[in-house]
Structures are given as C-alpha cells and as structure tokens.
Amino acid sequence: MNSLNVKKGDNVIVLAGQDKGKKGTVISASPKTQTVRVEGVNTVTKHVKPRGAQNPGGIMKEPGNIHVSNVQIICPDCGKPTRVGHAIVEGKKARVCKHCGASLDKQAKAAVKKEKRASRKAKKETAAEEAPAETSTPAAEEAPAKKKPARKTKKAE
DSSP: OOOOSOOTTOEEEEOSSTTTTOEEEEEEEETTTTEEEETTSSEEEEEEOOOSSSOOOEEEEEEOEEEGGGEEEEOTTTOSEEOEEEEEETTEEEEEETTTOOBOOHHHHHHHHHHHHHHHHHHHHHHHHHSOOOOOOHHHHHSOOOOOOOOOOOOOO
16 A cells, blocks of 8 residues: 555645645545645535535535645745655654654654653652742641532432
C-alpha cells in the first residue's frame, strides 16, 4: 500500500495547476489514488438530485481532487513550503521539516508538549521544596465539615 507524506489537517500550498499559489487545509487524502482534497482549491460543481425534505438537491460546489505531487506542506514553525523528511522521535517514526527539522505530526508535537510540562512541573516541585513550608491556620483545621441530612424517598406501595 502506498503512503502519502500529506495527511488530513495539514496546511499545504498548491504548486501547479489553475489554483497555483493558493493555500489551504487538506480535507481528505487518498493513498490508493495518490490524491488529496484541499479546502477552497480545484472547486467543481455537482448537480445533486433531491433526496427528500432534508436534502433538497441543486447545484453544489465542492473541492475536487488534486494529485499529491502538486501540493507541498507548509511547516507550522518556519512557515515555509517544505519537503517532508522522516525521523525517529521518542521511538516512533515522525514527519519532519527539511528546513528547520521541526515535527509535522500532531502526535510528536503532543509528546514534546508533555516533556515540557513534565520539566516545568519538576522545576516547580524543586522550587517548592527549597522554599520554607507555610503553616496553616488552626481555625481552618478545627472547623468540622457539615453533613447533609439523608434524603427521604417514597416507597412504591
């Protein structure tokens, strides 16, 4: 099975055809036919038959397919159209930008965010250990929690 370097949700720029230079988001990708559908690009008109009250039919405009070789991914970090490289990030294969080396996959980005959060949390914990512990007020500890009265239910007779 063929795989594509472009996936659903990627921001791309069109390199060839009547919509050359337009930018958009990939709506769907079809590895079997090596095509993608990009939002607002290669718009085609379709004549749709009415299918009941919910679907009145008429003339609809929707994006058509474009060959995957005619689009190029825009790197979210450097903002340039780029070729896609592959690298192993945290034991998983990920797509990376050829210009800046930034990850193009959302899963890899999420893993990087997790690492940053963990390091921030560790820094906060070490800072809290170094700072003197504050004593709590005795009035707050002595106040007992109020209990709600049990709710009465009607039994079916």
